[in-house]
Amino acid sequence: MTLQQTISGTVQGLGFDLVETERSAGGLLRVTIDHPWSPGMARSLPVTVEDCERATRQLQYALEVEGVDYRRLEVSSPGIDRPLRHAQDFERFEGEVVDLVLKAPIGAAAAGQVAVNRKKFRGVLQRTEIGWRIVWRDEPAAKPGQRVSAKRTPAPEQALDFTLDELQSARLAPVVDFKGRAPRGGEAG
Template sequence: MALQQTIDDTVRGLGFELIEVERSAGGLLRVTIDHPWTPGAPEQLITVEDCERVTRQLQYVLEVDNVDYKRLEVSSPGIDRPLRHVQDFERFEGELVDLTLKAPIGDAAAGQVHANRKKFRGALQRGEGSSWQIVWRDEPATKPGQRVSAKRPPAPEQALTFELDELQSARLAPVVDFKGRKSPAGNTENLE
């Protein structure tokens, strides 16, 4: 725990937020950082220069504290950023997230959700009080190349309300679009 606190103090002293510290049996020490979030402020991304700056400072601090490690890795949280604190949930409200509950939901909600289900992907929304909610649609799977009728009604929207202490893990769902950027009209932009 002293190592975590030392790394956290160093990272915060440089103006960043510590997301995660991982140690592997092979001597790898992985530190994940991000910019602190301020509501309403533009989103800042972690750059290679930010990681280099934190790496250099951590190397000095860890040497002084005589921490045994073989390799230090400092990185951004990536597209599947873990959500751990209330502030993370507030920051990413409305985003697509993957949740894993500590225990299955038990009684199925109106018979639509399997009682042993623990994993969910959907839009994160604020619930009442300190609770949160995830909203999703369980669309039936389609085969590759299968046409889907425009007249087919969408699957019913489902919601699950949860408290943060009921979660085993929560992450942003990695959504990658390899087709390029879209203009507001829906046309692909010319990226020349």
């Protein structure tokens, strides 16, 4: 069995999904797990420290049996900036604020509304009939303590349609609210 198959089988056997596996210099093996999700389900609970401990113990046994050479094993949750890699990830986090990087700049497709060499976008993820859309406003955020006039007109809303094949990377935007307001997207995530 390959390393990926060993890790995936072990993690799935514990009732988790494998999000990512990474090998680093110095023998570090990093495994990221999450609770399974399917369309129609509410967002799952976050991965706890106990979940990571259980997965670590089981992976240590499985990797020893397979004779995998590593110095340190790290098992963690995807975190607030979770990578989005599969179509199911995009379905799961529809309506959330995401950071996207395109493989190629948008070029002249934006008809002068966006810089032609722009590849990075932060906005709300939406589904369309043919794929996905990111909606954003190019307006600087107010600095803490800065007064913002109620009369100020907001920047126009912009949108970019894309397919998953056009993406270099995508992840949840690490938006943290320390004031205790409602979580982003209206649900706990």
